[in-house]
Amino acid sequence: MKQKELWKELYSCVNEWIQLQPWQHVWSQDFVGIEINDTTYYCTIMGKLGDCIGLSIYEGEQGWSDLQSISCEYEEVRVTQYVMYDQTCLTFYMGNREEVPKGQKEMIKALGFKYRGRGNWPYFLSFQSRFYPYEINDIQAQIMLDVFKQLIPLMKAYMHQEVDVDFEEGQMLYAYYDQKWIYEARDLPLVKDKFPRLELTDKEFVRNLSQSSREFIIDLEYLRGGFIDEAYDRPLSGLVFLAMELESQEIVNAKMLKVEEEQSQECLYLFCTLLEEYGKPTDIYVRNPRVYNALSSLCHECGIEIHITPLSMIDFILDDMEAFM
Structure with a gap:
């Protein structure tokens, strides 16, 4: 045809x-x-x-x-x-x-x-x-x-x-x-969980971490608007990982994920780099179900309280990023 x-x-x-x-x-x-x-x-x-x-x-x-x-x-x-x-x-x-x-x-x-x-x-x-x-x-x-x-x-x-x-x-x-x-x-068929729970396998990593009194906001969001990459035949969506220190409102980590990077694994990796640099926080706050399932096992092993809550305080940063898309 x-x-x-x-x-x-x-x-x-x-x-x-x-x-x-x-x-x-x-x-x-x-x-x-x-x-x-x-x-x-x-x-x-x-x-x-x-x-x-x-x-x-x-x-x-x-x-x-x-x-x-x-x-x-x-x-x-x-x-x-x-x-x-x-x-x-x-x-x-x-x-x-x-x-x-x-x-x-x-x-x-x-x-x-x-x-x-x-x-x-x-x-x-x-x-x-x-x-x-x-x-x-x-x-x-x-x-x-x-x-x-x-x-x-x-x-x-x-x-x-x-x-x-x-x-x-x-x-x-x-x-x-x-x-x-x-x-x-x-x-209706059974539902396979779209957002996999990642289990911590490196217990030695947890034992080597220092303790901190900090609290962090962790988020993973798509930005509105697409952008062109000549390697692909259609526009990409910007997918950004953000980590903010709650008290200071300082962004301590921000990364635009590449298409080939698996989201849950990358969230876990970036969170681990945060723990190595700043130590174990007392609490983290998330809203994205993928982020929660990626980090909950590690948080449990580290004694970190993980909360699912609105994160309106981080939206203005995402809005600024979208203005440049």
Whole structure:
């Protein structure tokens, strides 16, 4: 299938989806699974409240973990922002003309499709951990098309009450192929923890640390806005580790993580360098669930109290960093 034919079929499916308005019949946490070639794509259909009409598609076990992480409610906007930027998924939105990526505007025009009015323009974005949201490529467009082609008849069957599912009792709507397409309710799969707990293995390291009366704030956050690195085919998101001494409000460590650096391991390593330089603090304060799980075992071994709490005092530093992105 050539590029233009692929996108024509994708927009045709989207137009049918818009006419169908399935978001009127489900909530965003009423999950749908589509199994294609032994891979399950987990879908969340947005728009029930009329404020954000769209569809997000998550692939496989890791995708399910990402979907569950963004389904949680977090107290702080910065934590929600971190979780949103740290996910990998393909998303279709209905928005305004200025929100549509340039290449998709050109494709809409070339194909002869017409959309008018605010909130009535379809567009597609790819979210990928460590990278800034970006327009989808042809391979990703094919995945979205494959999912839409099975999702539309599934939602028609659900809307016509041809398949029964109890979302409130932990079920999902599911479609798979076995000689023919089968629609059924399935229990939601178990959730693999997205943020691994790291266990301390070097007990000698703890014994050699001095004691301090300091308290630290430790955070890991994505910065709003992307930046270009010629080594990659899409913009990166700035992911920064920050450590602040509570009493003085002094930043004692700040690092922009590289894409190849594993987040949890790097948090643990940077915290260890902090302990070597300043000694064991009495308390640390965190808000990011990844940071908590990365550091909690070491804190336990060191007798450091670790607290999950809002960190509004560090946000102005992140705001200043974003101003230079």
